[in-house]
Each structure stands twice: as C-alpha cells, then as structure tokens.
Amino acid sequence: MTTAAPTLKTSIAYPKGQITLREVGLRDGLQMVDKFPSTQGKLDWLALEYAAGMRHFELGTFLPTDRYPMFGDLELLIAKAMEYPDLHGAALVPNKRGAMDAFASGVSELHCVISASEEHNQANLNRSCADSLTEIRQIIELRNSRHPETTIGVGIAMSFGCSISGEVAPNLVLTLAENLYEIGADIVSLADTVGYAGPKQVEHLAREMYSLASGRPFGIHLHDTRGLGLANASAALGQGVSMLDASLGGLGGCPAAPKATGNIVMEDLVFLCQTAGFDTGIDLEKLLLTREVLKREMPAQPLYGALAMAGLPKIGNTVANT
Amino acid sequence: MTTAAPTLKTSIAYPKGQITLREVGLRDGLQMVDKFPSTQGKLDWLALEYAAGMRHFELGTFLPTDRYPMFGDLELLIAKAMEYPDLHGAALVPNKRGAMDAFASGVSELHCVISASEEHNQANLNRSCADSLTEIRQIIELRNSRHPETTIGVGIAMSFGCSISGEVAPNLVLTLAENLYEIGADIVSLADTVGYAGPKQVEHLAREMYSLASGRPFGIHLHDTRGLGLANASAALGQGVSMLDASLGGLGGCPAAPKATGNIVMEDLVFLCQTAGFDTGIDLEKLLLTREVLKREMPAQPLYGALAMAGLPKIGNTVANT
Numbered sequence: 001m002t003t004a005a006p007t008l009k010t011s012i013a014y015p016k017g018q019i020t021l022r023e024v025g026l027r028d029g030l031q032m033v034d035k036f037p038s039t040q041g042k043l044d045w046l047a048l049e050y051a052a053g054m055r056h057f058e059l060g061t062f063l064p065t066d067r068y069p070m071f072g073d074l075e076l077l078i079a080k081a082m083e084y085p086d087l088h089g090a091a092l093v094p095n096k097r098g099a100m101d102a103f104a105s106g107v108s109e110l111h112c113v114i115s116a117s118e119e120h121n122q123a124n125l126n127r128s129c130a131d132s133l134t135e136i137r138q139i140i141e142l143r144n145s146r147h148p149e150t151t152i153g154v155g156i157a158m159s160f161g162c163s164i165s166g167e168v169a170p171n172l173v174l175t176l177a178e179n180l181y182e183i184g185a186d187i188v189s190l191a192d193t194v195g196y197a198g199p200k201q202v203e204h205l206a207r208e209m210y211s212l213a214s215g216r217p218f219g220i221h222l223h224d225t226r227g228l229g230l231a232n233a234s235a236a237l238g239q240g241v242s243m244l245d246a247s248l249g250g251l252g253g254c255p256a257a258p259k260a261t262g263n264i265v266m267e268d269l270v271f272l273c274q275t276a277g278f279d280t281g282i283d284l285e286k287l288l289l290t291r292e293v294l295k296r297e298m299p300a301q302p303l304y305g306a307l308a309m310a311g312l313p314k315i316g317n318t319v320a321n322t
Numbered sequence: 323m324t325t326a327a328p329t330l331k332t333s334i335a336y337p338k339g340q341i342t343l344r345e346v347g348l349r350d351g352l353q354m355v356d357k358f359p360s361t362q363g364k365l366d367w368l369a370l371e372y373a374a375g376m377r378h379f380e381l382g383t384f385l386p387t388d389r390y391p392m393f394g395d396l397e398l399l400i401a402k403a404m405e406y407p408d409l410h411g412a413a414l415v416p417n418k419r420g421a422m423d424a425f426a427s428g429v430s431e432l433h434c435v436i437s438a439s440e441e442h443n444q445a446n447l448n449r450s451c452a453d454s455l456t457e458i459r460q461i462i463e464l465r466n467s468r469h470p471e472t473t474i475g476v477g478i479a480m481s482f483g484c485s486i487s488g489e490v491a492p493n494l495v496l497t498l499a500e501n502l503y504e505i506g507a508d509i510v511s512l513a514d515t516v517g518y519a520g521p522k523q524v525e526h527l528a529r530e531m532y533s534l535a536s537g538r539p540f541g542i543h544l545h546d547t548r549g550l551g552l553a554n555a556s557a558a559l560g561q562g563v564s565m566l567d568a569s570l571g572g573l574g575g576c577p578a579a580p581k582a583t584g585n586i587v588m589e590d591l592v593f594l595c596q597t598a599g600f601d602t603g604i605d606l607e608k609l610l611l612t613r614e615v616l617k618r619e620m621p622a623q624p625l626y627g628a629l630a631m632a633g634l635p636k637i638g639n640t641v642a643n644t
Contacts, residue, residue, distance in 0.1 A: 166637045195628075196635045198597020199556045226635070227552055227590030227628030228597065234521045234553040260632035268549030275520020275550065306517075306549030310582035313518045313548070315488045 010151050010186040013056075013088045013108065014217035019278045020243040021269060022056035023049055024221075025294075026077070027092055028263055029251030031061070036070035037297035042077055045293045049248065050084055052286035056243070057081060058090045058111065062098030078105045090153060094125060099139045109151035110143070112136045114180075116173045117162035120193075124157065133179065140184040154185045155221055159205065161196030163256035170201075174208050177218070187217045187243065192232065194256045195225020199235035206239035217242035222264050224304075225254045229264035230272055237276055244269060248287070249294050250304030265305040267291075271312075284312060332473050332508040335378075335410045335430065336539035341600045342565040343591060344378035345371055346543075347616075348399070349414055350585055351573030353383070358392035359619035364399055367615045371570065372406055374608035378565070379403060380412045380433065384420030400427045412475060416447060421461045431473035432465070434458045436502075438495045439484035442515075446479065455501065462506040476502045477511040477543055481527065483518030485578035492523075496530050499540070509539045509565065514554065516578045517547020521557035528561035539564035544586050546626075547576045551586035552594055559598055566591060570609075571616055572626030587627040589613075593634075606634060 014020055026045070030036050037045065046057065059081055060074035074091065081089045090109035093099045102110045114132040115121035121129045136154060143150050159173045177188045190205060202220065209218045220236040222229045222245070233244055246269045252262025267287055273280045288308055294301065336342055348367070352358050359367065368379065381403055382396035396413065403411045412431035415421045424432045436454040437443035443451045458476060465472050481495045499510045512527060524542065531540045542558040544551045544567070555566055568591045574584025589609055595602045610630055616623065 161635060161637050163636055194635075195632060196637060198594060199553075200598045224628060225632045226593055227587060228556075228594055230549055231521075231553040231556040231594060234550075234556065254632060256636075257632040261628055265549060271548055272520060272550055272553060276522045306546060306583055310517060310547045310576060310579040313483060313516075314485055314578075315483050315518060 009149055010217065013151055014187060014242045016215065016217075019237065019241070019273060019280060020056055021054070021266065021273070021280055021282065022058060022090070022219075022243055022245045023054050023248060023266060024058040024245045024263060025247035025249070025251040025266075027058040027060050028245070029247040030070040032253040032255070033070065033298065033301065035298055035300065037293070039073040039076060041293060041297035042073070043080055045248070045290060045297075046077075046081055048290040048293060049287065050087060052290060053280070053282040054287070055086050055281070056088045056090070058092065058245070059107065061092040061094065062101045063094060075101075075105050078107045082106055082108070093139070096135055096138060099142065103142070103147045103150060107150075109153050110139065111153045111155060112139060113155050113157055114176070115157040115162075116168045116176060117158045117165045119164040120158045120162050123164060136180070136185070137183045144184065151186045152184065153187045153189060153219070154180045155189045155191045155219075156180075157191045157193045159190035160192040160201055161194070163194040163196075170205055170208070173205065174212060177209060178212055181213065181216060187219055188213070189219030189221050189243065189245070191221035192223055194254055195223040195229070195260065197222065197232050198228055199231045202232040202235040203239055206236045206241050210240045219243035219245065221245040223252070223254060223262060224250060224264045225257060225260045230268060233264060233269055234272060234276065237273065237278065249291055249308070251294065251301070261304055267305045267307045271307050331471055332539065335473055336509060336564045338537065338539075341559065341563070341595060341602060342378055343376070343588065343595070343602055343604065344380060344412070344541075344565055344567045345376050345570060345588060346380040346567045346585060347569035347571070347573040347588075349380040349382050350567070351569040352392040354575040354577070355392065355573075355620065355623065357620055357622065359615070361395040361398060363615060363619035364395070365402055367570070367612060368399075368403055370612040370615060371609065372409060374612060375602070375604040376609070377408055377603070378410045378412070380414065380567070381429065383414040383416065384423045385416060397423075397427050400429045404428055404430070415461070418457055418460060421464065425464070425469045425472060429472075431475050432461065433475045433477060434461060435477050435479055436498070437479040437484075438490045438498060439480045439487045441487040442480045442484050445486060458502070458507070459505045466506065473508045474506065475509045475511060475541070476507045477513045477541075478502075479513045479515045481512035482514040482523055483516070485516040485518075492527055492530070495527065496534060499531060500534050503535065503538060509541055510535070511541030511543050511565065511567070513543035514545055516576055517545040517551070517582065519544065519554050520550055521553045524554040525557040525561055528558045528563050532562040541565035541567065543567040545574070545576060545584060546572060546586045547579060547582045552590060555586060555591055556594060556598070559595065559600065571613055571630070573616065573623070583626055589627045589629045593629050
C-alpha cells in the first residue's frame, strides 16, 4: 500500500525541543463525572483556554453515547474546535469503529490506547494486548492510505505500575513503545493511569524514551492521585519530554481510587514550566479565569489547584533566580 | 571563651547521607490557626507520629503566650517530648529572650530565623538583618559556653524570593548561609516562606549549599503554596539535602496569601522519598492514621494530602521499577 508520509504534520503539532501542554479535561476530565458541561459550556471552555494560549486539546472519546452521554456532542465539538487556527484536537479511539468515526470527524489526531499490562488491557478494552496492537496497526494503515493528514498518537496505559497486576517492567513498556513507533505511531505517550509513578521512575523511563524515540515526539500522561504529579512532570521536563497532559482545575478522577484526585492541574503545571524556563505560550492569568466556566457548568465538582488559591508570585520573572 | 565542640551531637541528629524528615506541624502548622489542639491532643499527635517512626519535631515557638496561645504549653510539650528516646525536638526562637527560655527548657535544638530580604526581616522581626545576625551569634556563643549539648539551627526565610521585595539573589542567600556556618550554626535551612520556588531554582541552590556546607547538614523548608512543594522536594533530594520539613495533612498557611495551602504534606513527602529509594524509617500506614488526631482536635481545619484520599499503591515496592 502506498502511503503519504505524515511526518510533516506531526512535526508541526509537536515542534522539536519545545514542550507542548495538552488540555485533556474535555476527555479524561469528564470520563467519570455525573454532571458534565453543556455543549455551550464546552465551547466556552475551549474558547477561553484557546484565548489563554492553549493549542492542544483532547476533545472526547468515540464511545457509545448512550453509555457515555458526556461525549454525545463530540462531533459537533470537533467541528467547532477545528475552526480555530492552529488548534490541534485529539479524540480517543478505543477501537477501529471509533477510529472510523474519528477519521470522518476531521479531528487532527486519533489517540489510541493499549495497556502495558495484559490484565488491565483485558479489563479496560476486553481484548489481549496482541489484539490491541493488531487493531492499532490496522488504524495506522487506514490513516496511511486514506487520511495521511491525520496524526496517530498512542498512549500506553499503566506504564508505571498497574492497579490490577502490580509492577510493570520498564523494558516491557519500552519495547512496546518501540513497536508502536515502528508500525507508524507519530507520538507515543506513557500514562501513569493510577498515579503510581515517582520522579525517579519517570526520569528513568523518560530518558529511555527520549533515546529510543530518536527525535520523534513522546508524551507523559500523569495523574496526581498520590500527590507526585508535578514532581513527576518536573522529572519528565528534565528529560526532554515533548508533551505533557493536564486538565484545568485537575478535573478527572482515578478509576482505581474513587475518592482520589485526577489529572495534574494545568494551571500549576504551566507555573512549573515557567519556573523551569519553558515558554508554554500560555497566559496564566487568562488560564485561571477559564476556571469560571467549570464553576458555572459543574458547581458541585471540586476544583483543584494551588495557584488558583494563592495567586501568582509578586515577582517579575521567577526564572531569573535559577 | 572555651567551647565544647557540639559537632558530635549534630552528626547524630542529622546523619550524613541520610534524609531527615521533620514534622513542623506543631509549630509552623499552628502559627496561623484560630483553633489549636489541646495539650493532650498535641501529646497524642506526638505519640502516634513517633510510633510511626518520626524522630524530628519542631515543637513550637518561644513567643509571648498572650498573643500566641497555641504555644502556651510549649515547655510542657518539650518536657514530655524529651522523654522519648531518640526524639530530636526543636523550638523556634525569634530572639535572645526566647533563646534563654529554650535553653532552660532542655529542647534538643534552637531554631533561629533570619531573612534573606532586609524588608522581610524588618517586617517579621522588627530589626535589620545585621542585628539579627549579631543576635544569632550571641545565642551561639551562649550555647558554646553554657549549653554545648544543644544544636543550633538557622532558617533563612525568603531564600527563594520575597513577597515584599521580590527577587532574592542566590549569592546573597549563599553568602549568608556561609556566614552562619562560620559563626557556628550546626544546620542552615533555606526556606521558601511564601512558595515562590520552582524545582530548577531549588536544584541550583541545594547544589551550591551541598558544596559550601562541606559535609555539614543543610535543610530545605518548603511550602506548597503554588503547588510545586513536592516537585521542589524532589529536586532537593537529588542534590543531597539533609533535612526536609513538612507537616501532617499540610497543616499551616502562608502569611502572604490567606487562602493558600501551607507546608508540604508529610504523608505525600514520605511516599515521594520511598519512590526515590530513600529509607525514611517511617511507616506510612501508621502515619496516615495520625491524621485522626488532627480531625478530632481541629474538625474545621482542612487537611490536605493526596495519599490519604487515594491510599497506597497496590504494589510491593515502588522503588523496584526505577
């Protein structure tokens, strides 16, 4: 099958040597909530966060909308989001059927998922890791032949330990990542799905990923389940990670711990990046104002974030001291 | 004046190459609260946290008890705490008068304070940095001549930026730290009093401190005001810091941001240390149970901590993966 090389598009989406922050609140943030924002609320959220400088959004999951009503407006949301110049929108696709819908929607990126642990892959996707890999390969072939403009990202769930099977060998994760690049994934992300990672572990895996990716982008998807989310993000930043996921107000939860916090807080992550000298292109004051949409749309939802409570430091440039 | 060398005692309190975690909730955690624990509540807290393996406690401040009633039982608390074998108790002394009381109390360590910023030193201690340095020298001379068994620690407030004067030059902090070691301080701690620090900055200053301390212990006192507390702790751990302060449930606040969170959360810090391969000697399950005392004694007080909500990972040893 002849294929158009999609590398140019990916390199625009994930510029080399630059940190990309991705808002996953509209997907990962909503997956477990009872009450979710109206379509207009989602569009307001998108508009305000775009105005604050955010360019990467995960917009939803292509799942049956009777069971996942929070994603019932996904096609509309994608269509509206794709009208913004430079906006890179991703949708999670759990299977080939979802991928077909996603390709048709015109979203910039399909985000496929596979687990580093056989037990979790079965529990989450109801199939073996080998079957998931085959399906991802088929989705990539479809992209190559018919949708060369679409980026394919793959997230490896439970990369830092699994709440079902326990420890996950780093080499297993790295070998899987290598396979995924080989079959044509544009970006591979390691996900700490249940918040088991510590910074040493992140540092180690990110360093290895940087080496094996050889210039291709790679991401780290962190949760703040056990409080180490930003410490882990800081470790990943030090090892050349291309993309970090987070959500406004830390929206989201943990499938394995009902009372736990969710994704790392975008506002605090932007502050972290700034103190470390990374230009994220995001205006923190405007980003903080975007929380008002969540408060309005989901008043019962706890919002996290230390910066929102404390305010920005009264200092010109926190980087100057380093 | 002839002096007994106090180095042996200090080296026992802060063993070389080992991380010491210090519970500062009984001091820094209570300084700003309206309702504080009863004396029995403080003793229960101490007993349970000691049973969990904690050996370093900051027990209070020697301040006028009419204005600071939360420290009204400090002498009694010190007397009881000093009955535990291996317990190293510290008391904050804002001036020479407090130091006299502290020496008389039999507490293991006097913790003196000076600010890296002239403006904050005036606002906090009502005198110039030069005058504070003179007073600390006098306290150390008193220790040398009459209380050689007492450790002297000094904390440099606003080491990472000042909420009054803005940026603080790292060289100013390092020169002050060097002076303090030279006049006989056993341990010097850099305090991020208002939560301005980022991990790059902590990494830089901790590396320089490790070098200038030449084997003497040094500490980093962090607040989680802007969410980077554990990321900063992780950076400090990587640079050989001897002691990190934290409080159970993140008790405490920020003098410059009334709504903000306080000290870094001890429970999450212990978890961070474990994932990084540091043996803290602390039993996390028992430490988490100690929160019940705070809930009972200060029911209206918000308690922080992700681990307390999420629980420990279902995995034998999170270090094995690194």
